[in-house]
Amino acid sequence: MTASVTRRAWLRGIIAAAVATAFVGPAAAQQTLKFGLAMPLTGSQSSFGKDQIKATEWAVADINAKGGVAGKKLEVIVLDTQADPTIGINAVNRLINVDKVPVFVTAWSAVVKAVAPIANREKVLELSIGANAPEISKLGDYVYTAFPLADVDLTALATYTGKTLGHKRVAVLYANNDSGVEAAKVYRSVFEKAGGQIVAYETYDPKATDFTGMLLKVRTANPDFIHLHGLVADMPIVIAQMRQLGITQRVSTYAGGYNPQMIEKAGKGAEGLIVTSLAPDERQNPNVGPYIERWKKAENRIPNGLPYTQYLYDAAYLVAALYEHLEKNKLPATGENMRKALLAVRTFDLPMTGKLTINDDHTVRKPVNLLTVQNGQFVPLTTVD
Amino acid sequence: MTAAIRLVSVQKHFGGISVAEDISLEIHAGEILGLIGPNGAGKTTLFNLISGIHAPDGGEIYLGDQPLSRLPIYKRARLGIARTWQHVRLFPTLSVLDNLLMGPRDYPGAGTDERAAAILARVGMSEARDKMPGELPFGQQKLVALARTLMNDGKVLLLDEPMAGVEGQVYETIKQVVRDEAKAGRAVCVVEHNVSFIRDLCTRAVFMFNGRIEQQGTVEELLASEKLAELYFGGKKGETRS
């Protein structure tokens, strides 16, 4: 008798729980405001991707802790891209068709470009945050960047090199990928327009292990200065081999090089390296200091690619602002309306990166910080507006 | 006294073909057993079964009291089973001396240069010690192969057509060495078509045909047998083919 009683009690309990979930489930789901985040969780870029994802997740938690958006909770759906275009396409397709997000955030130029046709076709807002290939501003109606593209920091860098440092002959080295090819073109056009001369313009395979041939071409060109554009995975090796071949000229690179790993791997070879940063530092923005402390407490380190994580933190606030506009105007959460909201709101005041204004030509502009490596540390050099 | 090599009801077939059927024979220490029969009779297969290249499908092979079935080829060689081949098998990339030094026997002093030199002298090949086998004429290669078996001075010596393609001084040397080995107590088994050699050296003989032992006995008995003449020579007794 006892056995069947227990079994019936179990059965009743399970049915009750199922019914409860059925009632509560969809209702709860209706309450969240969703957006997608397609980033490298695995793969060679995962150390940056994971930290950027974490920053966004923290921001979502912070927003929800303060009551969410118009009483509803913000929800981020994270999918892996491995920074690979094919996998990125699968991820975005899932976000749009299965998770039905009206807006998603993604990064890494190759992925941003690969998924742009999907965003345009399905009329879902694609926010590129972190990628910097200049054509991102021309990828279609539904693709916007909330991060300054290469021309912004490279213009600042090229101008500083030519005008302030007074170098007239520069060698450009770039990795043979979407980001490198475009960025090198931008740097060359800016530097030449300012009256300088590009004495060597060499590309390299970022997966190679030996750059001797290419570096020798640079050595023979005898530049005053060298500009490098690659990834943190390959740039320190290029610099190390540069120094090993007796090439002692100073090197500059874009915001991707503002990373302690550059100094660690290239050692003394990194001395004098000039990098850009597109996010304000702790002196320029009071929120940044506590943000860094939060990282140290939670993860015992500073994040990989600190400035990028600042932008990804603000990404959640940007999306929250878009949803707030929709809620206020009682508009349904579709990609079309998200886009309209972006253009309607236009200017956003974001906690970690300050004011952001979306231009009609799909670009954004920000002040550029220049830093250099001195005695194994990054120290601020100047700021260009 | 236990025979040096004893086969008891050994069977072997490849696919549907039986190459060894119910083979029982013994090779005793100090004797030279002749193994005769037409090509394809299964004589070389028998040697392969003893060496361990093939495993019998039935029956057992003993080295003295020790069953050989579980032992891998190299262990049997180390226990003292040495053999030669009709087409000499030496290592082409090793010198004559190195060929002799290959193959460890399990006692100290077995693989020394001095011993190898002495054995080369015994077969009259001392001058060839640093040559490559490919540089030597066929007969001399056979002497080197024989010397190799002397390095493996175990209990058993299996010679597969030692006289094929050989004549004159080489013939005499081989004959003398084989006799001396038997006298020294080795069990020697020789596969041969050369009837005079068999008459000269062998005390006993075994006649094989189609994988079976048709007759065992003294050489004279076998050579006098009519049945053997028919099967082997395909003709009347008295006609020989060498």
Next chain:
Amino acid sequence: MFELPILLQIGWTSLATSTYYVLFAVAFALTLKVAQVWNFVQAGVMGLAFYAMYAAMLKWGWPTAAGFTFGLAVAVAAAVASEVWGYRVLRRRRSPGLLLFIFAIVVAEFVAYLLSLLFGTEPQSLKKSLVSEVHLVGGVAITAWDLEALGITIAACAALAFYLRRTRQGQFMQAVADNGELAELYGISANRAYVIAMAIAAILVSIGIYLYGTRASMIPNAPLELILLAVIATILGGIGSLAGAAISAVFLSVLQSASILVIPSQWQSSLTYVVLFVVILFFPTGFRLPAWMAAKMRAR
């Protein structure tokens, strides 16, 4: 671009970086020669050796010598295991060569996958900083790494040559390589020779991967690509010739580096595959002069 200082620099640096390729190629050629297997498990051994050294040196903070020895031990254990529990079992069952080949590739891929789960797919090096001392000799930059790599590789190859030619077990291995069955009939254990060949290959590979990891960075899939050059060098050098494999490895490394002078860098990595096709189609038995050329040279 073809000036002397540049050619000298490319020549020197490519010679120095050929060192690890030489070690990988000789290891691969050795196991092919002795055990007659296309030992792609070597790629797995390379990965295991590297990540064992990486864990010891960079995660647990062990000194270099201890870390290297640990990596070496792991590599040898893995290689011996693959022979005793893998190849030997398949050989005993008289499995066709293709099955051994498939087994090797599956093991290599699985190890790469396992390593990516354990260590992630970010590039790692064995040294925190990849910069070593540089000396300019007649306009050619010679680094401490270059000299170390060359010294270590030459010593390793000399040790191997001595072992194979002068020691008894080394000669047994030559015999087994020539004719396994005949060697057994002479009383030499072929299985023992196979195990020793695998172990020696693991040692060479550990040295090679250490050199590679102190100059460049590694991801779990890298060994699968590195071993390709070893395969090409083995074929080009003539199967069965360790010296041929070594020389071919140097040649291929110099070719790869020198190619920058004539082709754009984005095509450099595909050069390896082009060379592989050329070698398989035109030099499958190793590099030999065409008959008419050889006759002419003899006539001189």
